[in-house]
Each structure stands twice: as structure tokens, then as C-alpha cells.
Amino acid sequence: MNIILMGLPGAGKGTQAEKISENYKIVHISTGDMFREAISKKSELGRTAQGYMDQGQLVPDEVTSGIVKERIAQEDVQQHGFMLDGFPRTLVQAETLDQIVKELKTSIDRVVNIKVDPEDLVERLSGRFICRKCGATYHKIYNPPKVEGVCDVCGSKDFYQRDDDKPEVVRNRLEVNIEKNTPLIAYYEKQGKLSNIDGNKPINEVFDEIKKVLEKV
Template sequence: MLNIVLFGPPGAGKGTQSQKLIAHYNLVHLSTGDLLRAQIAQGTELGLTAKKLMDEGLLVPDEVVIGMIDYALQAHKQTASGFIFDGFPRTVPQAERLDQLMAQHDSGINCMIALEVPEEELVARLLERGKTSGRPDDQDETKIRRRVTVYNTETAQVAGYYAAQKKFHALNGIGPIDSIFGQICAIIDQHKSPVPETPTAATRQVQA
């Protein structure tokens, strides 16, 4: 199974590349925001827990998010060739917990790819996008720069975690879409059959 963590600051083209990767490798897109909204809409126990916390202005804890990811993995395990994680994990504890979860599914994260684009280019792209997207956070330069700063801070931590596993790759996000896509595929194809850093459930049974 092919599992990819794709990171990129707002405006880096991550959404475009995600859709191409999903089609090319038959992956399921796992966005924590989408998962939260879906669980809330379905009225599941996890969704109700998340909604209660969000209504109180509290952050949804990692264990609830991991539970939602686990639910999605179970739902698509028989039909998907793998998963692309969008915007998660954002912290080292989340990355560690994700590794543990993937091990329970006898799988692991193949690689993390981060699209890198200079801040000024990101600001220009998002302000241009804001003319048609209707999103307030695409129309305010101060908010845009704050989002980029938050992303850079989060990615720096998680990048180090995956770099220690030799799974982190930074890629220039400026250039023709198809050219960037080809470079991403070349990286992914190097990691198609990794040995997960954390032991799989089957391995633990043998070791026991």
C-alpha cells in the first residue's frame, strides 16, 4: 500500500498535485478538515465529540483526529491502493501516533513531500486567487503571511521527523504543473515498497 504525506504552504499548488496523484496511483485523499466535517455530518460518536469541542472553542485532540483517520483507513482498505495525507501530521507527536496507527494496519508512511515556494510568490498567488475564490483569508495579505508562517513552523518539525527516517523530500513548487508532477512521481516511485520504521502488527507477533 502506498501512503504519502503531501505538504505545501497555501498557494503552493498542493491541491492540484494531490488530485493528479490520486488519479495516477488510485489513492484516497485524507484531509483532516474533510474528515471532521464528514463525521459531524454523519452524526458519528467521533463527530459528536469533535463538534462539542469545536462548539466550545476548543481544539480537537489528536486522538479524535487519529480515530477519524483510522475509520477512513478501515472504510477504504479493500478498494484503495493507498492514501494521501493532506495537512496531517502537523506535529511530531501526531507523526508518531500516525506511524503507530499505520503499523496496526500492517502499513507505513512511504514518504513525505513538501512543495517549496518563496513567500512573495505565495502571497501573489493567493491574492490573485482571492479575486475569484471568495475566501476572506485569500484577500488579506496579513492573514496570508500568518498562514505561511504557521505552515513553515509546523513543517520544520515534521520534516525533521521524516528526514530521520529518510522519507522527507523537499521539491521546488515553481514550474509547469506536469513537470512538478513528474518530479513528485519520481520520488514516490523510489519509496513504493518501504520497510516501515515502526514494526507492523505481524512483525510484533513474530518478535513476541
């Protein structure tokens, strides 16, 4: 079974990826994992990607796609199947991926898209705050201090929020991701491979919905 896992930041993709990989014994391939492996093996494409990354530049599509092909051609993936996480990110990459799997005489069986309302994601992602004194991390909804305004660990009342966690920054990051994901969702919907999963439910219920989809593959 070969699948693509999609979802906006904060939708719970990482948690569900672990559950899918564990339950179905398929190889979980994230973009970061692929790059690290190609670079550590010092493959030609790995060295090329490293050159771009060392200069702080984005790795071009053709290099990224080449690394994807290298990875999914490996024996463990051929034997157990794969779950792609973080690729494709663009329509061009999706079209290239179709070519890659065709060349490798396999296919993408299902695209699982975990959907959560963007405003709910803003609340999830911007609720984190940190104790300035000891670094303990909290969330205003999911993990508040036992006593409001007082750190559980050191008793400090001095908290701060990272710039990345501020609502306006989170909202902007989500907008960028929505813009990128929309053409991909339409592409896979047209192919009849897309399954939307309600990510607002509890973790285990979300996974139950994913299992229902994958058991039909």
C-alpha cells in the same frame, strides 16, 4: 502505496493531490473529509469532534488521531492505499500516526513536500482582487482583467481585496505554517521518507517530479 502530501498555502498542494489521486487510484484523505465522514456516520469519535466544533474549539489531538485511524482502517483505503492531506500537523500527530499505521500493519511509504519560496507565495496569495459590483474575481498576475482597472463582466472600476488576501495577513499565515511544518519536515527527513519537490515549476512539471518519486516507492 501510502503517502503524506505537505506544502505551504498556495504551493499547489490541492492541484497536485487531484493529479496523484487520479493517476495512482489511491484514496485522497483530507482532514476536512475525515471529520465530515465521521460526523455524518455519527461514530462516537465523530460525535465527540462535533461537540468541540459546535463550541468553536479545536478538536484535541487524540480525537483527530482516532478519526484518522477509523478512516484508514476502512476497506477502500486498505485496498488502494491513501494520501493524507492536512494531517499530521504537529510532531505529536506524526508520532501518533506512526503508531496507528503500525497497529494496522501498514506504513507511510513517502512524504512529498511541495516547496515554494514564501515570498513567491505572498505574491501568489495576495494578488487576488474582486469586483465590488458583480463579485468577479481576478489575480494581478495570473488572471488580470482584459483592460486594466475595468471589470470584464460588468465594466465596473470599483475593486476591493479581502482582508485574508492582504500581503501582511498572508505573510503571517505563512509564518505560522512554516513554524508548524519545520519540525515535521525534520522528523520525516530523519526517517529517510521525505522528498522535496520544486513547486515553482509549471503544474505538469511539478507532477512529473512527483511521479518520479512515487514510481520508486
